[in-house]
Amino acid sequence: MWLKDSSIGRKFVMALSGAALVFFLLFHGCMNLALVFSEEAYNAICRFLGANWYAVIGSLGIAFLVLVHFCYGLYLTVQNRAARGNDRYAVTDKKPGVTWESENMLVLGFVILGFICLHLYNFWYKMQFAELTGIETGAFDPQNGAAYVKALFTEPVWGQVYCVLYLLWLVVLWLHLNHGVGSAMTSMGLNNLKWQKRVEVISTVVATLVVAPFTAVVLYYLGMGIGMLCAA
Amino acid sequence: MDQYIDIKVRVWRQAGPKAQGHFETYELKHVFQGASFLEMIDILNEQLVAEHKDPVTYDHDCREGICGMCSMYVNGHPHGPDSAITTCQLHMRKFKDGETITVEPWRSRAFPVIKDLMVDRGAYDKIMQAGGFVSVNTGGVPDANAIPIPKPVADEAMDAASCIGCGACAAACKNGSAMLFVAAKVSQLALLPQGKIEAAARAKAMVAKMDELGFGNCTNTGACAAECPKSVSLANIARLNREFLAAKFKD
Numbered sequence: 001m002w003l004k005d006s007s008i009g010r011k012f013v014m015a016l017s018g019a020a021l022v023f024f025l026l027f028h029g030c031m032n033l034a035l036v037f038s039e040e041a042y043n044a045i046c047r048f049l050g051a052n053w054y055a056v057i058g059s060l061g062i063a064f065l066v067l068v069h070f071c072y073g074l075y076l077t078v079q080n081r082a083a084r085g086n087d088r089y090a091v092t093d094k095k096p097g098v099t100w101e102s103e104n105m106l107v108l109g110f111v112i113l114g115f116i117c118l119h120l121y122n123f124w125y126k127m128q129f130a131e132l133t134g135i136e137t138g139a140f141d142p143q144n145g146a147a148y149v150k151a152l153f154t155e156p157v158w159g160q161v162y163c164v165l166y167l168l169w170l171v172v173l174w175l176h177l178n179h180g181v182g183s184a185m186t187s188m189g190l191n192n193l194k195w196q197k198r199v200e201v202i203s204t205v206v207a208t209l210v211v212a213p214f215t216a217v218v219l220y221y222l223g224m225g226i227g228m229l230c231a232a
Numbered sequence: 233m234d235q236y237i238d239i240k241v242r243v244w245r246q247a248g249p250k251a252q253g254h255f256e257t258y259e260l261k262h263v264f265q266g267a268s269f270l271e272m273i274d275i276l277n278e279q280l281v282a283e284h285k286d287p288v289t290y291d292h293d294c295r296e297g298i299c300g301m302c303s304m305y306v307n308g309h310p311h312g313p314d315s316a317i318t319t320c321q322l323h324m325r326k327f328k329d330g331e332t333i334t335v336e337p338w339r340s341r342a343f344p345v346i347k348d349l350m351v352d353r354g355a356y357d358k359i360m361q362a363g364g365f366v367s368v369n370t371g372g373v374p375d376a377n378a379i380p381i382p383k384p385v386a387d388e389a390m391d392a393a394s395c396i397g398c399g400a401c402a403a404a405c406k407n408g409s410a411m412l413f414v415a416a417k418v419s420q421l422a423l424l425p426q427g428k429i430e431a432a433a434r435a436k437a438m439v440a441k442m443d444e445l446g447f448g449n450c451t452n453t454g455a456c457a458a459e460c461p462k463s464v465s466l467a468n469i470a471r472l473n474r475e476f477l478a479a480k481f482k483d
Contacts, residue, residue: 002480005443006440006443007411007447008450008477011450011451012473080408080409083342083407083449084408085343085408086341087253089305090244091305091308091336093308093313095455095459097458098453098455098458102454183451186452186469187452187473188473189474189475189478191467191470192467192470193465
């Protein structure tokens with residue numbers, strides 16, 4: 001199968017799964033943004049998705065994409081390290097135009113994955129998981145998503161720590177996407193002499209668009225939490 | 233103005249393909265900055281011969297930047313710290329008095345070291361043999377108006393064809409990928425009418441050979457194009473991806 005056995009095929013799978021995850025994140029981010037305007041609106045979205053069959057199938061699809069992206073990333077890195085040979089260069093110098101993130105995508109990926117686990121525990125376990133299994137895992141109703149978000153991010157001191165951690169995660173995600181989006185486009189053949197610079201700009205714009213709504217939500221609750229601290 | 237400088241040269245010495253290599257540091261006094269880098273290595277070798285030591289083995293041929301033989305990793309850069317040149321075009325004025333210059337061979341699984349700084353780049357020849365050609369004899373140069381080709385296309389094909397197959401791309405790549413080389417060799421033909429007919433078969437055959445020989449997977453870091461002595465563009469890699477994917481989907 002060429003998607004597994006050829007280098008370009010493997011990169012194509014990496015690009016396609018990555019691109020699909022970017023679309024998921026855009027969708028996810030837009031829904032989260034509702035929190036800033038109205039908690040009822042956010043809870044309406046929670047009810048609409050919740051444990052309905054389409055949401056469950058969607059979640060399974062995303063889990064599969066993450067798994068594919070992770071396994072291929074690992075496989076590619078193992079192969080690439082082998083291709084470098086046994087002797088490493090004694091001296092390596094920075095190459096002009098090569099970004100730090102492009103050379104550390106695996107490390108960034110691991111950080112993102114670690115945070116995904118924390119994030120799933122923080123929210124998914126208390127919301128969709130609780131609704132699916134009927135097990136009570138959190139203090140609130142599984143469909144009252146806004147309450148969970150508010151509780152995690154505004155609780156004195158720990159809430160602020162969580163806010164900073166999530167912001168850090170978003171920075172790492174931005175770096176990963178800043179290289180990833182453009183790289184995916186090139187891997188799919190969507191680049192040429194004229195578009196090279198444009199693809200770089202598109203990559204940065206998409207990375208920023210993905211990260212912006214999440215950042216807005218965290219900053220909103222960070223402000224609210226600090227406000228509550230000052231008032232107390 | 234060019235001066236005479238004293239330098240230390242830290243060179244990778246390896247007796248043979250299977251032998252364990254190591255660095256050896258030599259002192260060179262009174263080297264003229266107008267000398268080329270390879271002339272400096274020649275001076276070093278004369279000094280070594282006079283001391284009854286084994287001279288440093290390295291590849292070189294045309295010494296004017298078109299053969300691609302002088303494969304050396306100088307101070308962390310293939311073909312040295314200057315851009316868009318080969319090692320033979322590098323001059324000693326790029327280095328300072330008292331500097332220690334580290335010289336290493338290409339380090340890539342597909343380019344095994346033969347001796348010292350000389351590596352076996354036969355892998356690139358094998359990739360070319362797999363498909364880097366047009367199967368029919370195209371005869372003499374046809375009149376330019378016989379097969380009209382737009383100037384920008386002709387320029388891009390010519391720029392791709394400027395690749396000298398030196399191996400700096402795979403040597404610079406953190407993934408040991410030969411994509412820039414293969415992309416240039418596919419592009420120089422795929423862009424032109426004579427090469428278009430076999431484009432799909434060529435892309436498949438050359439990529440398959442590249443993978444088989446143990447080169448890595450491209451992650452688009454751009455180190456190859458940054459270090460390429462002929463400034464071959466990354467756009468060629470996108471074209472190779474496009475050609476290959478199109479060929480596979482057609483199957």
